[in-house]
Amino acid sequence: MSTSSLLILLVPTLVALGLLAVFLIHVAIRYTPIVGRVFEEKPLFLPLRVRPVEDDGEAVSFTTKDGLKLAGTYLTARSATRLGVLVFCHEYLSDRWSYRPYADYLRDLGFDIFTFDFRNHGQSESDPQYKPLQWVTDHEIADLRAALAYLRSRPDRDPAGFGLFGISRGGGTALVTAARDLGVWGVITDGAFPTRGTMLAYILRWAEIYVGSPILWKRMPLWVFSYVGFMGRMQSQRNLRCHFPDVERAVARLAPRPWLMIHGGKDAYIGPEIARLLFAEAREPKEMWIVPGAKHNRCREVQPETYAERITSFLGRVAPRRALPKDVLKSTNQMTKEMTSSGVL
Helix, strand or coil: CCHHHHHHHHHHHHHHHHHHHHHHHHHHHHHHHHHHHHHCCCCCCCCCCCCCCCCCCEEEEEECCCCCEEEEEEECCCCCCCCEEEEEECCCCCCHHHHHHHHHHHHCCCEEEEEECCCCCCCCCCCCCCCCCCCCCHHHHHHHHHHHHHHHHCCCCCCCCEEEEEECHHHHHHHHHHCCCCCEEEEEEECCCCHHHHHHHHHHHHHHHHHCCHHHHHHCCHHHHHHHHHHHHHHHHHHHCCCCCCHHHHHHCCCCCCEEEEEECCCCCCCHHHHHHHHHCCCCCEEEEEECCCCCCCHHHHCHHHHHHHHHHHHHHHCCCCCCCHHHHHCHHHHHHHHHHHCCC
């Protein structure tokens, strides 16, 4: 092939690539700041606050690899036999005492519970260089890893490992951590969400507002919106001095650890479709429960008895030692009613 023939073939390709590069630069300059601002805005919701019970459990502290001292509480099972250890990961802006309505009754079934305050929350130390938001970052991952390292150092450590129970951002933290820790034997999440998938859903929702022409944005390939989201995340990582882990990729590596995903059917922050897409990334064993009528982090309030039954049944199948006795499973409803009447639920 002659040089002139080769140029005739290459010139259109080079021109197209040049135009694509110009287009992507334009998109990045125009829309990255908008996406970045969305990343760095605090959501308007009220986190769960539960009265501390200081005389219940063992108050402990442990240190992260970057030198922060975190506060935690170790609560032993109220039974003769320990079935396993559950680590509770609270939601954004809450604290370790929020474990009570979600998991305290599990102590009666034979589980030790370890609950702790993430950095910049509760009684844990704060990192002045970090402004926590609703997104999972490497800082929360470091905190949970430090908690697991502490549990491994205890004289009463469980050689079987741990189960993780996370709410919202705590759920995403649990999933990312579990994907890399062979000591995790199961994961329960309520309201967990991905960073990348959530932002893409919001970008698509707001595209018509910011792009202006519906003809233009509806014809735009999905990868362009993903690119804008990526650029926004990169900008926010620099501004917030953190790293956003890929929750979807972690979920894909979660198996063979079993996962129970709970999500609100009327979640206005993280729509059920976002949860379903995240769930689809995981391999078996896994199970999903979409709670009809429940808003974000409100599933246990809508169906408290079924909520406890679902978790108890899941743990009965995946706990490291033995399945829960049938008579204990039947007593879950009664315990839930007592917790509701006493104001714990």
